[in-house]
Amino acid sequence: MxxxxxxxxxxxxxxxxxxxxxxxxxxxxxxxxxxxxxxxxxxxxxxxxxxxxxxxxxxxxxxxxxxxxxxxxxxxxxxxxxxxxxxxxxxxxxxxxxxxxxxxxxxxxxxxxxxxxxxxxxxxxxxxxxxxLRFAAFYRKVRQIVQSGALGDLVSIQANEGVMPWHQAHSFVRGHWAVTGTSSPMIISKCCHDMDIVHWLAGRRCRRVASFGSLDVFRRERAPAGAPARCTDGCPAADGCAFNALRYTTDMRAGWLPMVYDRAAEAGTDEIVAWLRTSPWGRCVYRCDNDAVDRQVLALEFEGGLTGTFTMTAFESGRHLEIYGTRGVLKGGETYRKHFGAHLVFFPHEGPPVRYSVQSADGGYELHGGGDAGLVDALYHEMTCPPGTPLEAGIDATVHSHMIGFAAEESRTSGRIVDIEAMYRRDAAAS
Ligand SMILES: NC(=O)c1ccc[n+]([C@@H]2O[C@H](COP(=O)([O-])OP(=O)(O)OC[C@H]3O[C@@H](n4cnc5c(N)ncnc54)[C@H](O)[C@@H]3O)[C@@H](O)[C@H]2O)c1
CATH class of the missing domain: 3.40.50.720 (NAD(P)-binding Rossmann-like Domain)
Structure with a gap:
């Protein structure tokens, strides 16, 4: 004990x-x-x-x-x-x-x-x-601003996750989360982070969800003419293909290979190519067994009439969000940092904008924004705080965001608007 x-x-x-x-x-x-x-x-x-x-x-x-x-x-x-x-x-x-x-x-x-x-x-x-992400400096700042009341009453939240084309191919076409039957649907496997952040910022339960989405790009019929099953088999489209698996030996080696190949640090190019000949990560992205979507949108209705939207797409990089309130709008994320030099900009409906930049403990906004280090830091407190203390990312606080994701997937596949409380009751009774 x-x-x-x-x-x-x-x-x-x-x-x-x-x-x-x-x-x-x-x-x-x-x-x-x-x-x-x-x-x-x-x-x-x-x-x-x-x-x-x-x-x-x-x-x-x-x-x-x-x-x-x-x-x-x-x-x-x-x-x-x-x-x-x-x-x-x-x-x-x-x-x-x-x-x-x-x-x-x-x-x-x-x-x-x-x-x-x-x-x-x-x-x-x-x-x-x-x-x-709850422990990332960026999202902590967003929550602090929302909770300060600067935005007035919350009216609508718009969140986006750009998975990034290579990441989509690595994880959701060739990789662990490509086949939803053996893992989970994209809105759970990847975007449960975003469901959690939107719920955490909204500070109230979501009532209803509607969702659309599909897998459209990484399909057999999109394969270039003559593309073999594996990139190592001499593909005629190799030079112009952004998803050429041989990039695991060059520019995609440092960031991506160690996640899936245990000998990434020691291996020479020949060894990596030999591995690609049999590994799932050597397959042509248009000829895999994947069914994870490459785009999905959600429309959300929260208690009190707050509305939200969420877009997941393989074809953008990074997350961004806009929060609309009766006193002003907060906008921020990867796009803002890249193009406007500030992580967050608050635009009051009256008065000049306020710009915020955040610093994460490990210096990396992109890599979960210090969230990995923040989570490990928080772990000690979460596990030793007095009984009854609410945990920052405890099960009680995080189940509901999963329910939003499950409801979204049910909506996407059924074409219906899903009432989350009714889904809870139905699934709890069935368990
Ligand atoms: N929090 C985040 O930001 C974040 C990011 C990426 C992945 N994830 C999640 O983390 C989890 C792990 O992802 P990963 O990228 O480390 O995957 P991984 O495949 O590198 O690690 C999973 C490990 O579990 C091992 N394993 C399988 N069966 C086992 C068993 N019976 N007993 C013990 N170990 C067993 C596998 O051999 C593998 O090494 C996934 O659920 C993923 O969705 C979270």
Whole structure:
């Protein structure tokens, strides 16, 4: 059980890209965190986390269930497996009496999200969801301005997420979240961050959602003439193709390869090309098995009449948002930073604009805006604060935004406007 003071003992289920990011940050604070164990079927990834931990007594496991059965009683279990595995590993960790730092999404089905919420409540264990944007300097500033009342009454929120074409191809065409049946729909897998931010800023529940969207670009019929199944097989369109997988050996190597290839740091070009010949990331983006959408829009109605819109597109880079109030409009995000030199601009309906720039602890607005570091910083407080203290990104505060996402997907696929409370009741009764 958790000590009153002193470092938290943290065990990782899933030692992939996210786990390595969080444990690297946590290992910088040995006064707060001890990384005591890791589980992953890929031994090289457990070994990476073991090295990050710097601990001689670090325990290695090949599976999350083995780790939970080993009687380690960690204070916190980091669940950083893939989307479909979150529910099983989180439930296991709660039953083993640990608190949980749970990667988003909470789970991939409404009933599973609600079960985790119920188990956390009944067991008195804490579940903190990795909604890193809540801890990013940019969004903290936006919330502070909204809560200051400077905008007057909120009238409408407009949010956009530009996934970026290469990111779409890497993650949602070739990668882990391409096939929604084995992961989750785009609005959950990627945009649950945005649903969470919009809900967090609105500060009230969403009542109804309508959504449209489709997969239109990354389809077989869009493949250039003569394109083979793999970019390594000599594609006639290779030179002009933005998605040529051979870019993993050149300009896309540093940023993207380490997320999916364990030997990215050591490998030479020949080894990477050999890997691309069989790996999902070597496939032609027009000839994959993907069904994740490449564009989606939502229209949202919140309590009190506040309205919102959200656009996800593969063909823009970064997030931006506009918040309309009775006293003024707040606009900000990646587009503003790039083109206007300020992260945020507040335009009062009367008077001159006010510009804001934010500084994140790790210096990177683009990389979750310091949110990864902010989340790890907050983790200690969230797990040690007195019982009953509301958690910043706790399960109670984050379930509703998942419901907005599930409702949006239901609307997109059914063509109906979805009433969120009715969906809760229906799915809770069915679970
Ligand atoms: N918060 C964020 O901003 C953010 C960003 C990216 C990804 N994510 C989420 O984080 C999660 C992990 O993503 P990732 O990019 O690190 O993926 P990843 O594939 O790099 O890591 C997942 C790991 O889980 C391991 N695993 C599979 N079965 C296991 C088992 N039974 N026991 C233990 N480990 C097992 C896999 O081998 C893999 O190493 C996903 O759910 C993803 O949606 C969150």
């Amino acid at each position: 958790m000590a009153e003071t002193g470092p938290l003992r943290v065990a990782c289920i899933g030692c992939g890209s996210r786990a390595q990011t969080y444990t690297t940050l946590a290992a910088k604070r040995p006064d707060r965190f001890q990384i005591v164990a890791g589980a992953d079927p890929v031994a090289a990834r457990v070994e990476k986390v073991r090295r990050i931990s710097g601990r001689a007594d670090f325990r290695c496991f090949a599976d999350g269930a083995e780790l939970l059965a080993a009687g380690l009683a960690p204070d916190v279990v980091l669940v950083a497996t893939q989307d479909n595995d979150h529910h099983g590993h989180c439930v296991g960790a709660l039953r083993a009496c640990s608190h949980v730092l749970l990667e988003k999404p909470i789970a991939t089905r409404v009933a599973d999200v609600l079960e985790i919420e119920r188990l956390a409540r009944e067991s008195g264990r804490r579940v903190m969801v990795c909604f890193v």
